[in-house]
Each structure stands twice: as structure tokens, then as C-alpha cells.
Amino acid sequence: VTAPDVDDEGTLDLAVQAFADDVGDTGPVTISGSGTRGGAVVGMRTVSAPVGIAWIEPAEMTMRCGAGTPLADVAAALAAHGQCVAIPGAGTVGGALAVGHSGIRRLGWGPMRDALLQVRYVSAAGEVVKAGGPTVKNVSGFDLCRLMVGSHGTLGFFADVILRTRPLPKHEAWFTSELDPWALLAGLYRPTSVLWNGHTTWVLLDGHPTDIQAQASKFGLVAAAGPPELPAFRWSLPPDSLGVLVDDASADGIDGAASFVAEIGVGVVHHERAAPPRQLAPAVAEVAARVKAEFDPTHRLNPGRAPGLRG
Amino acid sequence: MTALARRRSHRGGEATSPVVVRLRERLRADQVRDSPAELHLYRRDASNLQGHPAVVCFAETAADVQAVVQVANEFGVPFVARGSGTGLAGGAVPTDGSIVISTSKMNRIVSVDHLNRLAWVEPGVLNLDLSKQIAHLGVHFAPDPSSQQTCSIGGNVANNSGGPHCLADGVTSAHIHAIEVVLPDGTLCVVGGEDPEPDGYDLRGAFVGSEGMFGVATKICVKLMQNPPDVATMLLDFADVADGAQLVSDIIADGIVPAAVEMMDQLCLQAVEEFIHAGLPVDQAAALLVEVVGLPATVASQVERICELAAVREVGTVRVAADDDERALLWKGRKSAFGAIARIKPNYYLHDTVVPRRRLPEVLAQVYEIAARHELLVLNVFHAGDGNLHPLLVYDAREPGVADRVHAAGDEIVRVSVAAGGVLSGEHGIGLEKRDLMPLMFSDVDLAAQAALRRAFDPDMLSNPDKVLPSPAGCGDIHSVPEGAWV
Numbered sequence: 001v002t003a004p005d006v007d008d009e010g011t012l013d014l015a016v017q018a019f020a021d022d023v024g025d026t027g028p029v030t031i032s033g034s035g036t037r038g039g040a041v042v043g044m045r046t047v048s049a050p051v052g053i054a055w056i057e058p059a060e061m062t063m064r065c066g067a068g069t070p071l072a073d074v075a076a077a078l079a080a081h082g083q084c085v086a087i088p089g090a091g092t093v094g095g096a097l098a099v100g101h102s103g104i105r106r107l108g109w110g111p112m113r114d115a116l117l118q119v120r121y122v123s124a125a126g127e128v129v130k131a132g133g134p135t136v137k138n139v140s141g142f143d144l145c146r147l148m149v150g151s152h153g154t155l156g157f158f159a160d161v162i163l164r165t166r167p168l169p170k171h172e173a174w175f176t177s178e179l180d181p182w183a184l185l186a187g188l189y190r191p192t193s194v195l196w197n198g199h200t201t202w203v204l205l206d207g208h209p210t211d212i213q214a215q216a217s218k219f220g221l222v223a224a225a226g227p228p229e230l231p232a233f234r235w236s237l238p239p240d241s242l243g244v245l246v247d248d249a250s251a252d253g254i255d256g257a258a259s260f261v262a263e264i265g266v267g268v269v270h271h272e273r274a275a276p277p278r279q280l281a282p283a284v285a286e287v288a289a290r291v292k293a294e295f296d297p298t299h300r301l302n303p304g305r306a307p308g309l310r311g
Numbered sequence: 312m313t314a315l316a317r318r319r320s321h322r323g324g325e326a327t328s329p330v331v332v333r334l335r336e337r338l339r340a341d342q343v344r345d346s347p348a349e350l351h352l353y354r355r356d357a358s359n360l361q362g363h364p365a366v367v368c369f370a371e372t373a374a375d376v377q378a379v380v381q382v383a384n385e386f387g388v389p390f391v392a393r394g395s396g397t398g399l400a401g402g403a404v405p406t407d408g409s410i411v412i413s414t415s416k417m418n419r420i421v422s423v424d425h426l427n428r429l430a431w432v433e434p435g436v437l438n439l440d441l442s443k444q445i446a447h448l449g450v451h452f453a454p455d456p457s458s459q460q461t462c463s464i465g466g467n468v469a470n471n472s473g474g475p476h477c478l479a480d481g482v483t484s485a486h487i488h489a490i491e492v493v494l495p496d497g498t499l500c501v502v503g504g505e506d507p508e509p510d511g512y513d514l515r516g517a518f519v520g521s522e523g524m525f526g527v528a529t530k531i532c533v534k535l536m537q538n539p540p541d542v543a544t545m546l547l548d549f550a551d552v553a554d555g556a557q558l559v560s561d562i563i564a565d566g567i568v569p570a571a572v573e574m575m576d577q578l579c580l581q582a583v584e585e586f587i588h589a590g591l592p593v594d595q596a597a598a599l600l601v602e603v604v605g606l607p608a609t610v611a612s613q614v615e616r617i618c619e620l621a622a623v624r625e626v627g628t629v630r631v632a633a634d635d636d637e638r639a640l641l642w643k644g645r646k647s648a649f650g651a652i653a654r655i656k657p658n659y660y661l662h663d664t665v666v667p668r669r670r671l672p673e674v675l676a677q678v679y680e681i682a683a684r685h686e687l688l689v690l691n692v693f694h695a696g697d698g699n700l701h702p703l704l705v706y707d708a709r710e711p712g713v714a715d716r717v718h719a720a721g722d723e724i725v726r727v728s729v730a731a732g733g734v735l736s737g738e739h740g741i742g743l744e745k746r747d748l749m750p751l752m753f754s755d756v757d758l759a760a761q762a763a764l765r766r767a768f769d770p771d772m773l774s775n776p777d778k779v780l781p782s783p784a785g786c787g788d789i790h791s792v793p794e795g796a797w798v
Binding site for chain 2: 057058059060061062081082083100101102106110111113114123127128129130131133134135136137138139140141142143144145146147149150151155166167168170182185186189190207208209210211214215234236237238239240263265266267268278279280281283284285287288290291293294295306307
């Protein structure tokens, strides 16, 4: 565990510049957070992003921190203000953003990428580049923030970020049901999560306790301790195609309930098997290659990594 | 060939350009217009800027758009896509000599999956039309710019548009799953996908808000939101603008994110009241329109809590709309502000900046001071929940020298907003209007990264050139907003 080296904008700026100097402008370099999502590329010079929270503005629903800050620290600091951020899991803020996987509350909270308001990243030229802005609403210039999320450190290394926070739910409750998950999706008002393993549906509701109870009664939901265990692999399917998972499972002679947990209304599927490989359409791959060539012409940032290719 | 165009080509001396000839080979003749009257109509959008297009093409399909873009590439001529032309920053103003591609005839809702809450639409579908046509399915498209009756979804994508209800639900980018795009070299592809985590870089995210400079959207997969079962719309008025502005921060800090929080100042209240007679509090300094939505107990408890917080900020009266008619009337007050203003002066210049919510009181005070110093009348009607200011400078263009004062005041308003930790634009975009102000927010290094992204999509710089990015030294010609572009 690294001690925070940032506690305000001044120390943040110094740490970001020092990080940029570390990254430099020549030779292959990789970045390490806390290794939760695969970690650094093995066998090359490794750098780490600044750690620490510069500020939290509860009335703005924004906060600023170094990208190396542990998500647990962010969660604890925000909880003191009754807030949280829609970035799931363990590890660091920068690691989560670089991989770009949302949590199981995506149905209600939206994708993680929308939590990023402003980024400063270190470019392949070793320069500090800012994109986005400190306010929730902002259309000043092209949206490099969205481009950076999920780019696996192949376009630049996250140095520090301004994040959009959200109120912690005052009340939330998990339920299970044997009803068709799409019937629940259609009937419940904005559930935070609807998970399905081919047999059982899990539902997360938040809001006023009276509303939660009324919705639960209407559909005969049964109180549950929490969500199911999620299998290790991650698939991304159009949300109207999730029904085929059950057919796949029976064809393989596998018990459907054991092999997957699907996020209904979203399309993320947590599966026991790796996702079937996919390929980018040629025109999209060409634009992506040009983006990479513009941002990291010598392929020095996280060599060998590629954004989000499955299989 | 239209009658006017025929007459023109018969006039002699001014022969039809080779670009137009080739376009007429690729599209039907009636889709390709170059008569002076028609070109005149497409010189400008809803901003105060104008250019001179060479020709206007009315695309009906993605193949039409592809054909035009291919011709543009063949001749090295720039092109600009145009939806409804409601943009306020000059984003659809054609660079001189460019081809305008109108997508207004591409206005089909292609498919709706109300169960999984997504729809494919063509770019010319009007924002409000989409929500109206799917209302019976219990869903809507959340972004709701004030121009929603006339603006197109394609334009919303280009500008990453906002609207009052983006406070809780987010701007356009959060509501776009995928976009079928004709890239600037004429190839057709889909960025993003119906699936939640498409492979590769988030080119969808990069495309939204790219103001027509990364290609032309020909089909858009939008996210649909459930209509709320219960709604409460409240009008709260204040003797002091600062109290109203402070209440906005209090509500958010308390953990309530209303669906919308709009503010109108006294001049605006008075203008609107004369126009619609809704019983607005015209003697008060400002009013907040607050809407909370959701399940009944949530809505009731939030209304109660907002009233408690408002009492601390010395609220005058609290009016809660009793029914849908009253709610519609209050919203009509908000959305008809621009029409009402015509009763004061014939012209207005609408600004769009964002400041941190907590800085609203002081920045508003500065806006009033700037307007007074330039001897201009200013009305404020804006998205207070987002800190998204919309000062309206009203004036009579026939008054000598007034245009210079309006521009000088506007420039100062942008500068004080950015100095207060804000941004150049909340929802209108940069376009031509604020292009040369980008260095207020971004360094040369930052701007070079944006230019790099632009080159990756459009290496030949044909798609809506000269917008958004000020031309850095050593990167081609220095273009400035052309002389006479401001009208």
C-alpha cells in the first residue's frame, strides 16, 4: 500500500509533473496500479500514478484524485459525505478506468465511463494532457475522456481525474424471484440491477423504503442477502440476445444455472467460459489504428496490450 | 435541375460547377440544389454567423450520404452535415464553398425495442417527435434541449446536447449506444454497439460531441428511459437571487438529485408572465422550477425535504403544480422564455457557459455588472442544477454599434465563467462561435491532442473544417472567423 502523496491541488500538480517525468518520452514503459485487473506488462520499466485525494465537493457532486488512489480510499472518503462513485471493484481509480468495466449496478447507475468528467493523462511524449472539464455538463472540445476510458493505457497513462459522484442510496435491498427477468425489467420502476442465471432472477431496488416494499409486494419478490457469485469471464452481448445463453448451456449439457449470470437490460454476462473471440469491423479497426498511431506512434505505452478484445 | 438552377446555367458565364454536375450523377437531380435562394437559406444555423455553401444535398439514405462524401473526396471539397439548423454556435455554418448535406429527410424511426429500451433512428428524427411516438410504450429519450420541437437527434449527437432533464439522467452521450457513421473518407461503419462493452476504443464516445468533424451519422441507436410513475413540479421564489442559487447546492448536498432545477430571474419572469399569464411571481428577484420524479413515496419525501431546505433560504412562496395542466403551464413558462423576449427587443444573443454550482451567485452578479457596463439588458433563464448559465443579451440590431457591445459583453461573460472554474460551453458546443476561446481552457498540448483525434477520424480535414479547434501555428493555414461572418 502506497501512502498518499497528494492532499490538495498543489501537491497533485507536483505529483502529476513528477509522474510525467517518470514516464518520459522514450522507450517502452508500463503502468502498475495494484494489479487487480491484470497489472503491468511484464518485463519492462514500470511507473505508478499519483496517489491521494485533492478535494471533494459534495454540493457539486465532484471529486478530484490521483489515478493511483485506491478505490477503497475513495469510497471511504465519499461515504463521509453520503456519496459514492459509480466505479466498481477493488484496485485503483486509474486501473478501473483504464479497463473500463462497469459494475452490476450499471442498469440503474449508467456505465462507469460517464463518471469521468476531466482527465489529465501523460502522453507518449511525456507531456501532461488535460481533457474534459470540472463541471458535470461540459461540451468544450472533443470528448477525449470517453476515448481514454477502456483504452488499457495504450493511448496515455491516467495521472489524475475529476469524477462525478452520486448520492449513496439511503435504502437498498436485494431480492430474488422465479419470474421471467424481462417481465421484472418491464414492470419494476428503474431497478438498479436485474441479474439472471437462467433460472433465478436477482433484483436490486433502491429509494424510499415504502416504495421498495410496494414494488417487492407487487411482484412477490423474496428478500435476498445479496447478488449471486459472479463467474470469472465477462461477455458483452446485445441485451435482446441473452435468451440464447440458456440454449447454449443445454446444448453443452451444462446446468444453465451454474454457467452464467447475465445483467438483464444491459448485456454484460459473467460466464464460466471465456467469451467467443470477436473481430473489429475493418473500417473501425482502421480508425482505431490511426488513433493509436496519433497518440502513441512508437507503441511505447503498455506494449502488447489492446483495448477490450475478448477471447 | 430546378427552375432556378436551369435559369442560372442558361445565364451563361456562371456554368454549373463540376462538383454539382458529379453530385447530380450520384443523386437524383432534385436532391442537389444550388439556386441562390436555396444556398441563401443554408448559409447559417441559429447562431449569428454565416458562410457560403456551394451546394446543398438532401440525403435520404446512408448511401446518399456516402455518395456525397465520396464526391467531396474526389474533388477535395469540404462538407458539413446539417440537421435542423438549430445550433447556436455556428457548428453547421458552411465553410465557404463547402457541400451542405442535409439529413432532415432521413427521419425514420427504424426500430424500437421497448423491453430492452433501445431504438434505432435516423439522424433527421426530431427530438420531441421520438419521445411522442414512443410515449405509448412508457419510455422516452431523455435529452430535452429547449429546441426539442425542432432539433434533430443527429444534431443532438453532433453537439452532445443537454436540456433541463440532463441533471439526473445525463447529456446525450449517456444515451447513445451506437452510431452508424459515414467516415470522412466515405466508408460506412458502426461505432459502439447494442452490446454494453464493444471491443476496441470507445469511438462512439469520441464521435458524440464532435460537431460534425468526425463524419456524418446516418443511423443512431439511442437508449430509452422509463417514464416516471409520479412527478412533482415546484416553483419556488426568492427576494434574493443568491438565496435561490444557494438552495440548489443545498438540495444536491442533501443527497437529492432532482430531475430538473431551472432558474429564471426577475426580468425573465416578467417577460414570460406578460406572454403566458401563468401567475408567475413577477415581484421576486428569481424563481426556481424544481421537478422531482419517481415512485410516490420517494417523490413525496423529496418535496417535503426541498421545502424544509427552501425555508432556511428564505423562500417566498412554494407552488406545487396540482395537476398535469399546471405542470405544463409552468414548463411552458420556462420553455417560452425566448419567444417572450421578442416583446422586449427584437434581437437576442443567447450564451451558454457552466460554472460550479457554488459559484452561481457571484458569477450571476458579474453577469449583471457586465451587461450594465455595456448598456445592455440581460435576462437569465438557465439550468441551475447543472450550473449551466444562459444569459440572454437582448438588443435592437438597428441601434448603431450595438453588435460590438453585445459581442464584447458575451466575451467577458465567457471569461468570468472560465475564471470561476467553469467551462466554455455546457450544451451549445464550440463551433465557430467559441473556437478562438478554446485556449482559455486548454493548453497548446491539450489542443494538439484534440487535433490528433480529429486527424485520426479525418486525415484530409474535409468534414466540417475550421470548427472547434483554433488553428495552431504550423498546422496549415491560419483561419479566423471570416470577415463578415458575424451578422
